[in-house]
Amino acid sequence: MQITDVRDKGEPVVFLHGNVSSSAFWHTTLTRLPDRYRPVAPDLRGFGGTDPLPIDATRGLRDHVDDVAALLRALGIERAHLVGWSMGGGVAMQYLRDHPAAVRSMTLINPVSPYGYGGTHGVEGTLNSPDGAGSGGGTANREFVARIAEGDRSEDSAVSPRSVLANCYGKAPWRPEHEVAYVEAMLTTRTGDDHYPGDSVLSSAWPGVAPGKRGVLNSMSPVHFRVDDVHLVEPKPPVLWFRGEDDVIVSDTSMFDLAHLGAIGAVPDWDGTPAQPMVAQTRHVLNRYAEEGGSVREVAVPGAGHAVHLERPDEFIAELLDVMTV
Template identity: 45%
Template structure:
């Protein structure tokens, strides 16, 4: 059983795989069509519960806590493999559960994991849904639609760009609001568009605070850099794992793969975390004057995260795949939680199309 109370209809269990002991939430019929749900950073499987319960009766939902999060066994994340520790964990989980093919949906960092999964095992995926995913080229440190790095060492991405106060308060399991960088304040300011408040705020905050914190966990390590803003990626933890330094050739492999499952891309119109002017991106913060010494638009512009995702998906479609982009009005970084009455019908129709 997990440490966070679940809604009625959600089963919480530990699954031992060849790689690690993984905490998993499940719902729906045991023989149902599997839907794997991958949560984001500073989050956990708890964030999927309402989405799970809303699925049509033919589906079996599987929402694990990723390595480094929740009640899953604590294991180091080797960031030099990009998202591959997570991909290998998840494929091993689905093997253990006897589910060779499945639908997959990912939110935020979970979407970044899916890009790597599409490069690795696309033939196993019945359909793909990404909700406000990280750019296929990684988070931070790139400057154009094709993901060109701003600096040779990928400065401006990785563990060094995380607000240390946020990470410190996470490590202390701080539940208050006295600090601007308090986890509760960040969640209610950026995970959704204010004034939205989720009815299960306390459980979601517990999920956020479940992430492992430390120099080799979150935010991870860093390397000093001669390039602005003076920090380059280290080798451990989730923030380094989504650095463009370690994405490698996953975009090329995803585009070259024969199997191309249909992709639904859903994003909030007012997302401030993943956007072309993200408030979590060094280029944006430099341009706004928040981080001093900004070298200018030519050298380190705000990362065009949405533009990069669209560019990659257009190449995917040109190579024989299919994608659909849906922008949910008046919502932030979690439209599936903010506007389930709008997003669930889109998601369910997409699942039905991929199940045929």
């Protein structure tokens, strides 16, 4: 596992990046972190400079959790603040579920729903189909996957990595200062059945594909990943939920959810399957965490998208420092 660990002293803060990215997406945040903290930003399995280990999707996000736990043991870190963006938010929630005493605080930035990504409806994450149809490796855009594998740095398609960065990661059109570095980070994504997007199987339920057992998108499928019982952990560290209101990736009307795309006519033969209310599901689970005695603060940022920590870096660091001093 490749990591950014720039200080050997201070309160440890572990930064967990999202899907199709790497630790490079934390650079802006790391430069703003006061000296009293020790930032650790690993490349998660399948991204950045990691070894080509496969992802066992039947374990949900626990391959990533176990990697992070092993890293912290190697660094001699017993307790840390966790900061998870997108998929990394799911890793953080699973880490809290598995190692509650090791978490000082948890910050979630536009996290994957506690019920996984795709294939559910309602605030309690009810499966649309027992096999998880509409989630997993078969839901990825194949041209986008191919362009990652080819190392495409162009803007000649709406599904080139550079175009997806500009139009989906931030509020479109997002042209960040470190755009070149972010595109390069996206291109480190390992592709194939063992990584991104993963394998898939045919389903009799709409849209005709269900998750397989390998790869990153399947690891976030609701048949493999579900942390809606996080309210049971003890002790309960304080939680910050920081999100962009104009996120098109993690949303109640996500442009990456096939059910929502079917509803707007972008995916054919839609049968009325409802879109996944990702934000409402996260709020439902965190409200229960608060009802059971946990501290939760939700901060919704207008005019910001999925990479809200990069679009509003000063606002984000202020909220992060606040929750880490609770």
